[in-house]
Amino acid sequence: MTAKYGVGQGEQLTMGESIDEIRVARAGLLRVIEPPSPTLAAFVAEHGPVLAWEKIRHRAAPGGLRRSASGRTDGSTADQLQRLAIDDLRRASESGARLVVPEQDEWPAATMAAFEMSDLVAPLGLYVRGTALPPEQRGAVTIVGSRACTAYGRRVAAELAGDVAGRGSRVVSGAAFGVDAAAHRGAMSAAGARSTIAVLACGIDRVYPVANKELIDEIAAGGGVVLSEYPPGTTPARHRFLVRNRLIAAFGAVTVVVEAGRRSGTISTANAATELNRVVMAVPGPVTSALSIGCHDLLRKGQAVVATSASDVLDAMGLFELSPPPEMPAKPTDLVVGETAKVYEALPGRGGRTVWELAQESGVPAGEVMIALAELELQELAERDGPNWRRLR
Amino acid sequence: MTAKYGVGQGEQLTMGESIDEIRVARAGLLRVIEPPSPTLAAFVAEHGPVLAWEKIRHRAAPGGLRRSASGRTDGSTADQLQRLAIDDLRRASESGARLVVPEQDEWPAATMAAFEMSDLVAPLGLYVRGTALPPEQRGAVTIVGSRACTAYGRRVAAELAGDVAGRGSRVVSGAAFGVDAAAHRGAMSAAGARSTIAVLACGIDRVYPVANKELIDEIAAGGGVVLSEYPPGTTPARHRFLVRNRLIAAFGAVTVVVEAGRRSGTISTANAATELNRVVMAVPGPVTSALSIGCHDLLRKGQAVVATSASDVLDAMGLFELSPPPEMPAKPTDLVVGETAKVYEALPGRGGRTVWELAQESGVPAGEVMIALAELELQELAERDGPNWRRLR
Numbered sequence: 001m002t003a004k005y006g007v008g009q010g011e012q013l014t015m016g017e018s019i020d021e022i023r024v025a026r027a028g029l030l031r032v033i034e035p036p037s038p039t040l041a042a043f044v045a046e047h048g049p050v051l052a053w054e055k056i057r058h059r060a061a062p063g064g065l066r067r068s069a070s071g072r073t074d075g076s077t078a079d080q081l082q083r084l085a086i087d088d089l090r091r092a093s094e095s096g097a098r099l100v101v102p103e104q105d106e107w108p109a110a111t112m113a114a115f116e117m118s119d120l121v122a123p124l125g126l127y128v129r130g131t132a133l134p135p136e137q138r139g140a141v142t143i144v145g146s147r148a149c150t151a152y153g154r155r156v157a158a159e160l161a162g163d164v165a166g167r168g169s170r171v172v173s174g175a176a177f178g179v180d181a182a183a184h185r186g187a188m189s190a191a192g193a194r195s196t197i198a199v200l201a202c203g204i205d206r207v208y209p210v211a212n213k214e215l216i217d218e219i220a221a222g223g224g225v226v227l228s229e230y231p232p233g234t235t236p237a238r239h240r241f242l243v244r245n246r247l248i249a250a251f252g253a254v255t256v257v258v259e260a261g262r263r264s265g266t267i268s269t270a271n272a273a274t275e276l277n278r279v280v281m282a283v284p285g286p287v288t289s290a291l292s293i294g295c296h297d298l299l300r301k302g303q304a305v306v307a308t309s310a311s312d313v314l315d316a317m318g319l320f321e322l323s324p325p326p327e328m329p330a331k332p333t334d335l336v337v338g339e340t341a342k343v344y345e346a347l348p349g350r351g352g353r354t355v356w357e358l359a360q361e362s363g364v365p366a367g368e369v370m371i372a373l374a375e376l377e378l379q380e381l382a383e384r385d386g387p388n389w390r391r392l393r
Numbered sequence: 394m395t396a397k398y399g400v401g402q403g404e405q406l407t408m409g410e411s412i413d414e415i416r417v418a419r420a421g422l423l424r425v426i427e428p429p430s431p432t433l434a435a436f437v438a439e440h441g442p443v444l445a446w447e448k449i450r451h452r453a454a455p456g457g458l459r460r461s462a463s464g465r466t467d468g469s470t471a472d473q474l475q476r477l478a479i480d481d482l483r484r485a486s487e488s489g490a491r492l493v494v495p496e497q498d499e500w501p502a503a504t505m506a507a508f509e510m511s512d513l514v515a516p517l518g519l520y521v522r523g524t525a526l527p528p529e530q531r532g533a534v535t536i537v538g539s540r541a542c543t544a545y546g547r548r549v550a551a552e553l554a555g556d557v558a559g560r561g562s563r564v565v566s567g568a569a570f571g572v573d574a575a576a577h578r579g580a581m582s583a584a585g586a587r588s589t590i591a592v593l594a595c596g597i598d599r600v601y602p603v604a605n606k607e608l609i610d611e612i613a614a615g616g617g618v619v620l621s622e623y624p625p626g627t628t629p630a631r632h633r634f635l636v637r638n639r640l641i642a643a644f645g646a647v648t649v650v651v652e653a654g655r656r657s658g659t660i661s662t663a664n665a666a667t668e669l670n671r672v673v674m675a676v677p678g679p680v681t682s683a684l685s686i687g688c689h690d691l692l693r694k695g696q697a698v699v700a701t702s703a704s705d706v707l708d709a710m711g712l713f714e715l716s717p718p719p720e721m722p723a724k725p726t727d728l729v730v731g732e733t734a735k736v737y738e739a740l741p742g743r744g745g746r747t748v749w750e751l752a753q754e755s756g757v758p759a760g761e762v763m764i765a766l767a768e769l770e771l772q773e774l775a776e777r778d779g780p781n782w783r784r785l786r
Contacts, residue, residue, distance in 0.1 A: 152679055152681070155681070156680060156681070283680055284677030284678065284679075284685070284688075284692070285678070285679055285680075286545055286677075286678055286679055287549060287678075287700075287701040288545070288548070288549065292677070293701070295677075296677055296699050296701045299677070299692060299699045300698065300699040300701075302779065305693065306689050306693040308680040308686070308689045308693075309680065312693070366771075367767060367768075367771040370767030370770065370771075371767050373763070374760060374764050374767060375760075377760075377763065378759075378760040378763075384780070386695075386779050386780065387777070387779065
C-alpha cells in the first residue's frame with residue numbers, strides 16, 4: 001500500500017483496489033475513530049486502508065481499536081458502516097469538497113513527511129474544498145494568534161500576511177476570529193484567495209465561526225484551499241481545535257505567532273510546529289499587553305525567533321529551505337553507543353534540554369555531554385534550538 | 394602600585410606616595426588625556442599614576458602619549474599642570490564631589506575587574522557625588538533607552554526600575570531625558586535616592602540636561618551616587634556619551650534596554666555590557682514602533698534575552714550570580730593546541746560567531762568545531778550565548 005496511485009476515479013489499481021475503494025475505506029476510518037489515533041495509524045500502516053477498514057467494520061480489529069471504534073460502530077452492521085463512509089463522501093461532494101488520500105498524487109507528501117519524524121499523527125485523509133493542495137509546505141507561512149486579539153495584533157497579522165503573500169507566499173491559518181481572519185484577509189487583499197489556506201476544526205461542510213462563512217466561501221471559491229480531516233457534519237469542539245493546530249503548523253514552513261495569551265491555544269500550534277521541525281517565530285508586542293505574554297514566553301524559552309516584519313519571515317524561510325530534505329535511514333541510532341547513547345536517551349523529542357539538564361538526566365559529565373551532542377548533531381540525531389537540545393528522530 | 398591603600402587623606406603609603414599625591418596625579422592624567430586611552434592605561438599600569446603623571450607633565454612620556462597630551466599641556470609648565478590637577482580636585486570639592494581612585498578601598502574593584510577581560514578601558518578615577526560607590530555590580534540593574542522614548546517606554550522603565558528597586562536592587566542609568574530619567578525616578582519613588590546611580594557624560598560639577606538638575610541633585614543629596622570620569626568643567630559631547638556608556642554598563646550586573654531606535658546610542662551600552670560579560674536584556678515592544686527596533690534587533694541577534702518584568706530581570710541576575718567570580722590564571726591558552734587553537738583564534742572577544750561561522754573562519758570542519766568548543770568551554774576559554782560563541786578571556 002505504499003505505492004503511489006493515479007488520481008483517476010474508478011481507475012483499477014494494484015492489489016485490485018480502486019482509488020474509490022481506498023477513499024471509501026479512509027472516509028470510514030475517519031468516521032469511526034476520532035483522529036488523530038496513533039493506534040489506528042499504525043494499523044493502517046500495517047494492513048493498508050482497505051483491509052484495515054474491512055477489519056474494523058467487521059469487528060475483526062484488535063481489542064483496543066475495536067473499543068475505540070465502538071462508540072461509532074455499535075448498533076451498525078458492516079454494510080451500514082460502509083454506507084456511512086460512502087455517505088460522507090457524498091455529503092462532502094454536495095458541499096463542493098473531496099477527500100484527498102495519501103494514495104493520490106495530490107497528497108502533500110513532502111508536507112506530511114514531517115509527521116514521520118515526530119510524535120504527532122499524520123491525517124488519514126483530508127477533505128478539501130477549493131483548488132489542489134500545494135505539494136509542499138515550502139514557501140508557506142502559518143500565521144496564528146488569539147481570536148480575541150487587539151487592534152495591534154489584527155494590524156500586524158494583516159500586514160504580515162499581505163506582505164508575504166505579495167511576495168509569493170501562501171498564508172495558512174485557522175479561519176477563526178481575530179488573528180486568523182486578519183491573516184487570511186491580509187493575504188487575500190494582497191494576492192487573492194489563491195494565496196491562502198484555511199484549516200478547519202469541524203466538518204468541511206460546516207463553517208465555524210458562522211460569521212466567517214463568507215471568508216471561508218471566498219477562499220474556497222477564489223482559488224484558495226479550505227481543508228479538514230474531520231468527516232462532514234463534525235461539530236467544532238475544544239479538543240478538535242488543539243488537534244487541528246498540528247495541521248495548521250504542518251502546512252507552513254514557518255509558524256508565526258502574532259498574539260497569544262499565556263495559556264492560549266495558539267501555543268499548541270507553536271508546539272506542533274516545533275515538534276514538526278518547522279521554524280517558529282513570535283511577534284513581540286507591548287510587555288503591558290496580556291496578549292503578548294505567550295509570544296514573549298516563546299522568545300524567552302528560545303522556542304521562537306523574533307518576527308517583526310515580512311523580511312524576517314522570508315529570511316527564516318530561506319534558512320529553512322537551505323536545510324536538507326528529510327530522509328529516513330534505517331535505524332541510525334544503532335550506531336550510537338556508550339556515553340553518547342546515554343545522552344541520546346536523555347534528549348527529549350519535543351521541547352529541549354540544556355547541556356546542564358542533560359548532564360543531570362544522563363549522569364554523564366557536562367563536558368562529555370557536549371562532545372556527545374556534537375557527535376549526535378553530526379549524525380543528525382540531535383539538534384540545538386538556542387541553548388536547548390532535542391532529538392531529531 | 395598594585396597594593397591596596399587605606400583611604401585616610403594624607404596617610405603615608407608605600408613608596409613614599411600619599412593618597413593625596415596619587416589623587417592629584419590621577420586628576421592630572423584625567424585632565425590632560427581624554428579618557429579612555431588604552432595607551433595611557435598601559436603607561437599607568439607600568440609606572441604607577443604618580444610617576445606616569447610626573448613623566449607626562451615634564452614631557453618625558455613616550456612620543457604617542459606626549460602627542461595625545463599636547464593639546465592640553467602645550468603652553469603650560471610642569472608646575473602649572475600640577476596646579477591644574479589640584480584645581481580640578483578643588484573644583485570637584487566645591488561642588489560636593491570627590492575623586493575616587495583605584496588605590497582606595499572605596500574603588501569598586503569587583504565592578505572594574507570586568508574591564509581587565511575586555512577590550513574596554515577602565516577609568517583612571519571617578520569623580521563621585523553622594524554616598525560611597527557600591528563595592529560591586531551584583532544586585533544592580535542598568536536600565537537604559539532612548540531620550541525620545543514613547544509613553545510606553547517611560548512607563549515600562551519606571552515600573553521596572555521601581556519593581557527591582559523595591560526588591561533591593563540599585564538602578565543605574567545616565568540621567569538623560571526619557572528612559573534614563575524614568576528609571577531613576579521609578580527607583581527613587583520605590584526605594585529612595587539611595588537605590589540609584591547616575592553616570593554623567595560631563596564634569597561632575599555640571600548637569601546635563603539642565604532640566605534634570607533637580608533629579609541629579611536629589612540623587613546626590615538623598616543617598617544615591619552621581620559619578621563621572623571627566624574632570625570638572627567638561628562639557629557633554631556626543632563621543633562622551635558613547636564612552637560614558639561603558640561605565641553605565643559596568644555598574645549593572647544586567648543591562649536592560651527599554652526602548653531604542655535602530656541606530657540608537659543605547660545600543661552602545663548594550664554592546665559594552667556584552668563586552669564586559671554582563672547579561673543584556675531587551676524589552677519587547679510593538680513591532681510598529683520605531684523605538685523598539687533596537688530592542689528587537691538585540692533579541693533577533695541573540696545578544697539580549699527578553700525582559701518583560703522585574704522577575705525576568707531578577708532571574709537573569711540570579712543566573713549571573715551563580716556564575717563563578719572572574720579569575721585570571723596565567724595564560725590558560727597555552728594549553729590550547731591543534732584544531733582547538735584554530736577555533737579559539739576564530740572566536741571573537743565580543744558579539745559571537747555560530748558554529749558554522751567558526752567553521753568558515755577557521756577552516757576546521759563544523760563537527761570538530763563543536764568538539765573544540767566543548768573543550769574550550771570546559772577550560773572556561775569560550776562561552777555560548779544562544780547560538781553564538783565568544784572568547785571568555
